[in-house]
Amino acid sequence: MEYFIQQLINGLTLGMIYGLIAIGYTMVYGIIGMINFAHGEIFMIGAFVSIITFLLLGVFGIGWVPLAVLIVMITTMLLTSVYGWALERVAYRPLRHSPRLAALITAIGMSIFFQNYVQLLQGARVKPLQPVISGGFRFREEADFVITLSYLQVLIIVLTLVLMVVFTLVINKTALGRAQRACQQDLGMAALIGINVDRTISITFIMGAAMAAVAGLMFLMNYGVIDFYIGFLAGIKAFTAAVLGGIGSLPGAMLGGLLIGLIEGFWSAYFTVEYKDVAAFSILVLVLIFRPTGLLGKPDIEKV
Amino acid sequence: MSESTRDAMRARPLDVPALLKEAGMVALVVFGLAFGLVGFKTEDVPGGLEIVTRFGQVVLAAVVAFAGRAGFVLLRERHYLPVMVGAGLFAAIMLVLLVGAIVDPGGKLEGFLPFDSVVVNWLMALMALILGARAAWSMAHAAADEGVEDRDAAMDHVGAAVQRAAKYLAPVLLGLAVVLPFLPLADRRLLDIAILVVTYIMLGWGLNIVVGLAGLLDLGYVAFYAVGAYSYALLALHFDLGFWICLPFAGIMAAFAGILLGFPVLRLRGDYLAIVTLGFGEMIRVILLNWYKFTKGPDGISGIPRPTFFGLEFTRRPAEGAQSFHEFFGLTYSPLDRIIFLYYLILALALVTNLFTLRIRRLPVGRAWEALREDEVACRSIGMNPRNTKLTAFSIGAMFGGFGGSFFATRQGFISPESFTFIESAIILAIVVLGGMGSQIGVVFAAILLIGLPEFFRELQQYRMLAFGAAMVMIMVWRPRGLLAHREPTIRLHPRGSPNEERRS
Numbered sequence: 001m002e003y004f005i006q007q008l009i010n011g012l013t014l015g016m017i018y019g020l021i022a023i024g025y026t027m028v029y030g031i032i033g034m035i036n037f038a039h040g041e042i043f044m045i046g047a048f049v050s051i052i053t054f055l056l057l058g059v060f061g062i063g064w065v066p067l068a069v070l071i072v073m074i075t076t077m078l079l080t081s082v083y084g085w086a087l088e089r090v091a092y093r094p095l096r097h098s099p100r101l102a103a104l105i106t107a108i109g110m111s112i113f114f115q116n117y118v119q120l121l122q123g124a125r126v127k128p129l130q131p132v133i134s135g136g137f138r139f140r141e142e143a144d145f146v147i148t149l150s151y152l153q154v155l156i157i158v159l160t161l162v163l164m165v166v167f168t169l170v171i172n173k174t175a176l177g178r179a180q181r182a183c184q185q186d187l188g189m190a191a192l193i194g195i196n197v198d199r200t201i202s203i204t205f206i207m208g209a210a211m212a213a214v215a216g217l218m219f220l221m222n223y224g225v226i227d228f229y230i231g232f233l234a235g236i237k238a239f240t241a242a243v244l245g246g247i248g249s250l251p252g253a254m255l256g257g258l259l260i261g262l263i264e265g266f267w268s269a270y271f272t273v274e275y276k277d278v279a280a281f282s283i284l285v286l287v288l289i290f291r292p293t294g295l296l297g298k299p300d301i302e303k304v
Numbered sequence: 305m306s307e308s309t310r311d312a313m314r315a316r317p318l319d320v321p322a323l324l325k326e327a328g329m330v331a332l333v334v335f336g337l338a339f340g341l342v343g344f345k346t347e348d349v350p351g352g353l354e355i356v357t358r359f360g361q362v363v364l365a366a367v368v369a370f371a372g373r374a375g376f377v378l379l380r381e382r383h384y385l386p387v388m389v390g391a392g393l394f395a396a397i398m399l400v401l402l403v404g405a406i407v408d409p410g411g412k413l414e415g416f417l418p419f420d421s422v423v424v425n426w427l428m429a430l431m432a433l434i435l436g437a438r439a440a441w442s443m444a445h446a447a448a449d450e451g452v453e454d455r456d457a458a459m460d461h462v463g464a465a466v467q468r469a470a471k472y473l474a475p476v477l478l479g480l481a482v483v484l485p486f487l488p489l490a491d492r493r494l495l496d497i498a499i500l501v502v503t504y505i506m507l508g509w510g511l512n513i514v515v516g517l518a519g520l521l522d523l524g525y526v527a528f529y530a531v532g533a534y535s536y537a538l539l540a541l542h543f544d545l546g547f548w549i550c551l552p553f554a555g556i557m558a559a560f561a562g563i564l565l566g567f568p569v570l571r572l573r574g575d576y577l578a579i580v581t582l583g584f585g586e587m588i589r590v591i592l593l594n595w596y597k598f599t600k601g602p603d604g605i606s607g608i609p610r611p612t613f614f615g616l617e618f619t620r621r622p623a624e625g626a627q628s629f630h631e632f633f634g635l636t637y638s639p640l641d642r643i644i645f646l647y648y649l650i651l652a653l654a655l656v657t658n659l660f661t662l663r664i665r666r667l668p669v670g671r672a673w674e675a676l677r678e679d680e681v682a683c684r685s686i687g688m689n690p691r692n693t694k695l696t697a698f699s700i701g702a703m704f705g706g707f708g709g710s711f712f713a714t715r716q717g718f719i720s721p722e723s724f725t726f727i728e729s730a731i732i733l734a735i736v737v738l739g740g741m742g743s744q745i746g747v748v749f750a751a752i753l754l755i756g757l758p759e760f761f762r763e764l765q766q767y768r769m770l771a772f773g774a775a776m777v778m779i780m781v782w783r784p785r786g787l788l789a790h791r792e793p794t795i796r797l798h799p800r801g802s803p804n805e806e807r808r809s
Binding site: 029034035045048049051052053055056059075079082083085086090091094095098099100101102104105106108109110111112113114115116117118119120121122123125127128129130232236239240243272274275277278281282284285288289292 | 333336337339340341342344345346347348352353354355521568569572574575576578579580582583584586587590591593594726727730733734737738741766767769770772773774775776777780781784785
């Protein structure tokens with residue numbers, strides 16, 4: 001039982017990270033109907049910007065952890081969202097009215113480009129970071145198996161929840177969110193009623209990239225090592241999460257992320273750790289076969 | 305010269321603040337992009353990481369972006385002269401410095417080069433040269449800048465012309481391919497590159513059945529490539545079978561894998577199918593990596609037998625009782641013989657794939673694939689079974705992937721899961737899409753462009769994949785439907801040249 005709860009906590013933490021990345025996928029897919037394949041790379045860039053900022057703060061001697069984490073978070077959100085914006089502007093906007101396959105190919109191209117760009121600039125070796133936040137709550141000390149809920153996990157879970165609340169408010173209450181929802185329903189119609197579609201899409205990419213940047217920061221703090229290749233697998237799993245939850249649905253993305261995280265956590269704990277990725281993909285296939293619109297997605301009616 | 309063209313070449317009045325604003329914005333974005341990842345480098349030092357700064361490069365990048373964008377705006381507003389002079393001057397200075405650095409390494413001139421990386425310096429010089437040349441060309445031809453549509457239409461003409469010329473072009477290319485090993489410039493390196501290119505052409509043609517004809521987006525083609533390679537390797541090692549017996553088995557196994565994977569997922573649409581096939585590709589790789597007893601995991605399988613020429617081996621000293629190729633034909637032994645044989649082998653396999661595709665397009669099943677690609681709902685309404693039709697395309701495409709895989713195994717003599725990563729699938733798909741979906745000759749050009757060219761720049765190893773990704777993006781943005789996208793109807797109501805043909809259009 002204790003073991004189970006521990007795995008639940010670990011899986012939830014992981015799921016929060018996947019969920020944050022999945023939001024970027026699901027928003028872009030909802031509005032322009034394409035898989036932003038390079039989104040995983042944006043996450044990776046976020047992690048790299050985070051590690052650089054942490055090291056710089058170390059140089060300047062800012063040691064108070066909450067302040068350091070806050071500064072790193074803001075910096076990485078700002079700098080990474082420039083990448084998100086540039087990605088859309090360079091690779092996707094010229095192709096908005098082209099066959100969907102063209103945008104998928106540029107997305108893969110950008111993904112390859114970003115990976116090699118970071119590898120070239122920062123080196124191919126894994127980059128370790130000293131644990132920033134250590135310690136945690138310990139439960140049931142008297143039992144054989146002590147459940148630990150580290151402060152870092154608390155931070156990840158709370159931060160994700162806060163971001164989700166802010167995000168939901170932006171989407172549901174502000175003019176920007178209204179414009180985004182209008183674009184999601186019909187791009188042409190949204191343009192007719194005076195919504196600046198280009199700007200809305202740009203902001204969507206910026207928001208998605210900022211979320212991915214925070215996910216990158218969490219990944220860095222959680223695992224302590226990053227390399228230029230982490231974006232690929234995390235990106236695919238986050239996309240799986242977005243599909244699982246129902247693509248285009250924001251709560252769905254979060255739910256899907258949590259489920260993927262939990263499946264991965266439990267699978268590694270109770271079965272074989274080698275096949276955890278296979279488990280995640282198998283779930284994706286099963287969901288798509290039996291419920292192609294995902295858990296919270298709306299059915300997509302094909303018109304002639 | 306008519307009034308309108310005269311008008312078109314006249315420079316528009318320059319809006320300097322707008323120009324500065326636009327160029328400034330670009331410079332700002334480039335600064336933002338470069339600041340984090342270029343400005344600071346994480347260096348490994350004992351006990352952790354250290355930060356090294358490169359701010360000079362960041363500022364330079366922003367300045368270059370500013371100048372480049374300003375040049376573009378001037379070009380757009382038809383102020384050709386300043387662009388030509390400015391870009392030309394910059395390019396000239398850069399070239400002098402670069403040549404100086406080559407002639408006298410570590411000398412004075414090298415110190416003046418702006419960027420740390422030689423490649424970036426060359427790139428800057430080249431881009432300035434292109435910008436200047438373009439300004440000069442526009443000035444000389446007094447041509448207004450053509451828009452995207454003009455360019456697309458022009459490329460469509462090229463595409464159509466190439467398709468029509470394919471009748472004559474194909475035999476010429478084929479002839480060239482056949483005599484290639486005997487040309488005086490054919491050395492080991494060139495032949496190796498040629499084998500690689502033809503392998504990708506074959507895989508591209510195989511995937512073209514799935515993507516180009518049936519319109520199924522497959523991002524996990526490498527899975528079948530892997531199945532083919534491992535089937536051959538395992539069959540050959542465990543049952544001591546030769547290449548020629550294993551080849552069809554490898555194809556069948558891959559086709560079977562295609563049916564197995566395709567059956568549950570082929571009713572999904574476009575992007576979903578893409579992501580599921582991607583997942584399958586990764587799953588097969590993970591399984592190959594972890595099923596140690598069967599596949600030897602990350603160690604890979606080595607000692608895969610080489611192919612034989614009707615039982616004749618390509619070795620200097622054949623095994624007991626066997627005869628080798630050079631002994632049988634009374635030739636002196638040359639290690640190149642085996643390479644040439646491999647080259648012809650993959651060429652033959654590729655041609656079989658091509659011939660198969662060309663012929664099957666005329667069969668009912670081929671027609672059904674193309675109909676399905678155009679409109680699935682319409683196909684269903686006339687009583688076609690979309691799933692089975694798609695399944696045939698998927699498994700036949702997989703079969704050719706399997707053939708390609710067993711060729712890969714026999715060429716390398718060693719396979720490991722490392723060779724079957726997602727990037728392979730992406731490259732093959734890129735070849736198909738960049739060439740122009742469904743265009744057989746487009747695949748050839750795209751493969752030469754994407755595989756052949758970078759191979760010659762092996763020295764720039766680090767920059768190779770970077771350039772590959774950038775090229776994928778640029779070609780697609782420049783020409784979204786592929787280089788030679790021109791879809792000739794497979795069947796015409798009024799055949800070409802018949803009196804009714806004109807009326808149709």
